Amino acid sequence: DLFAASERSAFFGVSEQRLGLQQDKVSQFLATIGKMVKELFQLVREIRILDERLTLYNASYRGDIPAEISLKGYWIDLVEGGAKTPSSVYGMARELGFITLPDLFFDAPPLQPDHVRNYVERLQFNKKLKEVLARKLVTFCVWKKHTHDELKNRRVFTVKYLRQHYDIIKMYMSWVKPYLRNVRRLQMDQKRMDSEHLIGAFEGSMVEIEVLAKRKAGEHKQAIIHLHFLFRTRPELKFQQEGYQRGPLHMGRTQMTLRGYCWDPDDLRRYRKFKEREDFALLASIDASVEAAYTALGEELERYLQQAGEDVSKDFAKQKQTPQKPHFNLLEPFLAPFKSPVPKEKKDLAMCPTCFKSVTKHDMFCKKCGFKLRKPSSEEAYKLKKEEEKGTKIVTSEIYTLYKRFKAAYGLAY
Template sequence: MSASDILKENDFKEEVWEEKKDQFLPTGYPAPLKRYKVVWEAFNMNMEEAYFWTLNHTQDLGYHKIDKTEDIFSASENSAFFGVSQQRIGLQQDKVSQYLATIGKMTKELFQLVRELRIIDERMQYYRESMGYDKDGNYTGEFKESSEITLKGIYIDMVQGGSKNPASIYGMAREVGFTSLPDLFFSTHPKDSGEVEKVVESQRGGFNKKVRVVLIRHLKSYLVWKENTFKELKTRRTFTLRYLRQHFDIIKMYMQWVRPYLKHIKRLTMDEDKMLEPQLISAFEGSMLEVEFLAYKFPVDQKTTKTNKKVYACILANFLYTTRPSMSFQQEGYQRGPIHVGKVEATFRAYAWDDDTIKRYKKMKEQQDLEMMKSISDSVKAAMDALGDEFESYLEEAGEVIEKEEEAKKEEKKEPGFMERLRAEFIGPKKEKKPKEKKPSKADEAKKKSEQGKASKAAKMDLFLTFKNFKKAHGMVMW
C-alpha cells in the first residue's frame, strides 16, 4: 500500500510540495499549516547534533509530549556500518527462531492435551451416569443402566482380557455350569463394593452357590476397579487441566518475549527503498537515515492564560541523513559505533491536531509493524480456533479468563404487509429511518474552532522559532 493510500485510509489530506524546481509532488505527509526545510552539509561535524538540538529546543518551548514516529536506515553493502548491523540482526534472528520453534512445538502439544481431556471426559461420563451424577458432579439419583453395562464391557475387555482369559467372565462361560454367568454379571448392579453380597443373595438367590460365589467375586473386583479408576480419572483430569492452562500461559509468555525481538529486527533491517537511492553506492562507504518525531502541547493564551483542553499545537520534525559513517576506535569490550558526517535535510511541519488525529497519525506510522506482530498472534489464534469451543471451556474451567467477542445482534426484518406492498407499487418503498447522529452544539463547535485557532497560531510561531534558532545556532544566514 502506497503512502498516499495509507493517508487516505486514515482520513488525512496529503501535502503537495515543490520538491524540485517546478515539480509539485505529493510528499506522503498530511497537509501542514506551515512548513520549513533546511539542507545542511558539513563534512567535519557530528550530524546527530542536528536531531538532538531540535529535540531539546522543542522541549524548551514547552512541548513535553514527544513521540518518535520513524527511525529507519540503510547502508551500502560494503560499508562497515552494514557489517555491524548485520551481526546484530543475526543475534536477534537466532533468538526469534528459537522462540518461534518453541511456540510451534507447544501449540502442537495443545492438540494432544485437549484430545486427552476429551477422552477422559468421555470415560467419566460413563462413570457419572452409572452412579447417578450429572455433568457438574451433582447427585441426581438417575441411574443409567446402559452406562453401567458399557463400563462392565470395558472392564472385561481391558482388565480381564476378554474371552482369551479362561478366568474372565466370557472364559468361564464356556465351562459347564457357568453359561449364565455373563447374563448375571451384566444384569446385576450393586451400588458399591460393600453391597455386593447383599444384592447377589437377594436378587440371585435362585442360582446355585458356586455360580453366586463366582458372580460375587467378579462383581466385587469390578466395583473396586470402578471406584478406584473413577478417583484416578478425576485426579488425572484435574492435573491435565492445570497443565493445559500452564501450557497456554507459557505460549503467551513466549509470544510476549518474541515481540520485542521482532520489533528490533524490523528496525535493524535496511530500508529497501533507500537501498535503491542513487546516493548509496555499494562500493562506497555510505548510509541513509530517516528519523522523525512528533512534539505536541496544549497552547496557553498569553492574554487570558487559558489553556486548550482538546486541540494540541504540534511540530513534526523529520531528518533525512545522507552520511558517511566513520567508525571510531573503542576500547575492547565495547560495541563499535559510527559517527555520521555528511548531509542532513531537516523538514519542520506545524499542525493543530486533537488527540484522535494524533492517534490516527501514529497508527498510520505503525501500520507495518502491527501487521508483522499480528501475524504470529493470528497463527496461534488459528490453532486455538481449530481446537474448538472445548478448548476455551477447559481453560475457563482451569481459571483462565477468556475474552469473548460479543456477537452483534441481527434484527430480523419483518416482511411488509399487504398495504405496504400496495403503497410501494404506486408511491415507492417506504424509506427506512436512519439513526440520527448527535451533532455537537454550537457552543462546542465555537469552542473547538477557538482552540483550533489558538493551536494553529502557537504551532506556526513555535515552528518559526525552531527554524530561525536552528539556523542561527548553526551559523547560517537568517533574516
C-alpha cells in the same frame, strides 16, 4: 527512524550481526510457541476424554443402569481382553454351564464390593456359576472404585498442567515481543537500499528520522510540528587515543523538512496507528494465530482454566450489555407535579471500542487513546474551529522561530 547502509560498509556488517542474533532468538521462541500451542489441543482433548469417562462413573454411582452396563463393557474389553480371552465373561460363556454368565453379569445393579455376596446368594442358580459371577462382580467393583479415584486425580493434575501450559505460552509471547520489535528496528529500509545515493562498493549510509512535537491549542485541538531529517552520510572510523572504542563519525548531507498541523486526539491516534502498522504486523499475526487456537478450542479451554484457578477474563471476555428495564413506580402520576421538568443528568458509562476504557456520553474523544466517540454538536464544532485557528497560528509562529534560530546558529542570512 529508518536507516540503510551499503553492503560493504562496516555499519552494514555490525547491524546485520546484531540482527542475526535477534532473529535466532525469535526463531527459537516462535518454534517453542508453535509446539506448545499444538500440545494445547492434545491436553484439552485428554481432559475431554476424562470428562466423558467420569460422566459414566458418576451416573453409575447414582444408580443409572445404562452407565453401569457401559462400564462393565469397558472392563471386559480393557481388563479381561474381550471374547478372545478364555477366562473372560464372554470366553467362559462358550463353555457348558456358564452360558448365562454374561446375562447375569450385566443384569447386576450397581453394587459395592461388600454387597456382592448377599446379592449373588439370592440368585437361583448352581453354586459354580454363582462363584464365578461373584468373583467377576467383586473384581469389577474394585476396578471401578480405583479407576474412578485414579481418573479424578488424573483430571485434577491434567487441568493444573493445562493452566501451567497456558501461562508458559503467555510468558513466551511476552518474551518474544521485544525481540520482534528489535528485529523490526534493526532491519534496513529496502527503499533506501535501492537508492542511487548508496553505492555497494563504498562506505555509505542513509538515516531517516521523524520527530513529532505537540502543544495544546485548546481543550481538544493540538498544534503539531513534524520534523523530518534525512542523513546521507559517509561513516568514518578514526583512531582514538583513549582506552575505549568509539563508534564511527557520520558526516555528510542533511535534509531537514518542517511541517505543521493542527490535529485532534483522533487524528494523532490514526497517525500513530499508521506508523505502528508495519512494526506490529508480525506481532499481530502471532497473536491472531494463538487467538485462533483459543477460539477453536471454544468454551472448554476457558472452563478448564477457570477450574484451575486461572483468571481468563481478559482473554475470553465477551462484553455483554443487558438493557435495564425502566423502573415503574405507582406513585409516579401523583409525584410528577412536584418534580423538576429538567431531568437529572446521569453519567451513562460506555466503553471505548479500541482501548476498552470507560467513557461517558459527554466525552467526544477517549482520554486514553484519543478515539473519536461521537460527532460534535454545532456549538462544539464552532469551538473546534476556533481552536484550529489558534493552533494554526501557534504552529506557524513556532516553525518560523525554529527555522530562524537554525539559520542564525549556522551563520545564514535571515
